[in-house]
Amino acid sequence: MNTANVDHAELAKFSSLAHRWWDQAGEFGPLHAIHPLRLEWIDSIAPLNGHRVLDVGCGGGILADAMARKGAEVLGIDLSSKSLKVAQLHALEAQTAGVSYREVSAEALAAEQAGSFDVVTCMEMLEHVPDPGSIVRACAALVKPGGWVFFSTLN
Numbered sequence: 069m070n071t072a073n074v075d076h077a078e079l080a081k082f083s084s085l086a087h088r089w090w091d092q093a094g095e096f097g098p099l100h101a102i103h104p105l106r107l108e109w110i111d112s113i114a115p116l117n118g119h120r121v122l123d124v125g126c127g128g129g130i131l132a133d134a135m136a137r138k139g140a141e142v143l144g145i146d147l148s149s150k151s152l153k154v155a156q157l158h159a160l161e162a163q164t165a166g167v168s169y170r171e172v173s174a175e176a177l178a179a180e181q182a183g184s185f186d187v188v189t190c191m192e193m194l195e196h197v198p199d200p201g202s203i204v205r206a207c208a209a210l211v212k213p214g215g216w217v218f219f220s221t222l223n
Contacts, residue, residue, distance in 0.1 A: 072175075073173065073175060073197050073198055073199045073202045073203065074147060074173075074197065074198075075196060075197060075198055078196040078197075079147055079148055082127065082148050082151055082196075083148045083149075083150040083151065086128065086148060086150035086151045086153070086154050087150075087154065089127055089128025089129070089130065089151065089154050089155070089158075090128060090130075090154070090158055096127075096128070096130070098222065099130055099192065100130065103130055103131065103134065106131070106191065106220060107131065107134050107135070107138070110135070110187070110189065110218055111138055113216060113218075114186070114187045114215075114216040114218075116135050116138040116139060116140040116187065117138055117139030117140065118139055118140070119140050119141070119186035119187055120140070120141050120143075120184065120185050120186050120187075121135050121140040121141065121142045121143070121185060121186065121187040121188070121189070122142075122143050122144075122145065122177075122184075122185040122187070122188045122189070122207075122210055123135065123142060123143070123144040123145070123189050123190075123191075124145055124174045124188065124189065124190040124193060124203065124206075124207060125145070125146055125174075125190055125191070125192070125193030125196070125203075126144030126145060126146050126151075126152075126155060126169065127146055127148070127151045127155070128151050128154040128155050128158065129144055129154070129155030129156075129158055129159060129167070129169065131189060131191055132144035132155065132167050132169070133155070133158060133159060133162065133164050133167055135167075135187075135189075136159075136164050136165065136166040136167035137164060139166070140166060140187070141166050142166060142167045142168070143167075143168055143169070143170060143185075144167065144168070144169045144170075145169070145170050145171070145172050145173075145174065145177060146169070146171065147171060147172075147173060148171075149171050152169045152170075152171055155169050156169050173206075174190070174202075174203050174206035174207060174210070175202055175203075175206045177206070177210060178205075178206040178207075178209040178210050181210065182209045182210065183209070183210070183211070183212050183213065184210060184212065185210050185211055185212060185215060186211075186212055186215045186216070187211070187215060187216050187217075187218070188207045188210050188211045188215070188216070188217045188218070189217075189218045190203060190204075190207055190217070190218070190219050190220075191218070191219070191220045191221075192220060192221055192222050193221075194219065194221055195221050195222075204219070207219075
């Protein structure tokens with residue numbers, strides 16, 4: 069795993085909260101609140117159905133799961149193994165087809181699969197890494213020519 073662009077304190081914080089990802093009244097409540105709006109915004113610009121989508125910094129899978137339910141083939145990536153386990157468990161419990169998860173950095177995935185995704189999302193993640201520009205460059209490398217990349221931050 070490429071860990072050059074990791075804030076280990078942030079990673080530890082999110083790992084310690086992993087069990088709360090799907091608690092709409094918990095720490096991730098604001099993400100649940102804005103979720104329907106951002107999902108519809110993404111889908112209105114880049115229709116998800118039938119597209120290959122990457123969700124960078126997917127956490128517990130809130131957006132990845134929903135994009136798969138819109139008909140996309142989604143790969144969610146994150147460096148928190150605990151968050152990824154929560155995402156995988158939720159997908160199993162919710163019987164969400166078309167979503168998978170992997171513990172890998174955006175930079176490492178870009179080296180493996182450049183130009184492989186129709187849509188790349190990176191939501192509420194850039195503020196948690198030492199070098200946000202590295203993530204932006206990786207996302208640009210991962211999207212197919214003519215594809216879409218979406219960034220968002222609450223900060």
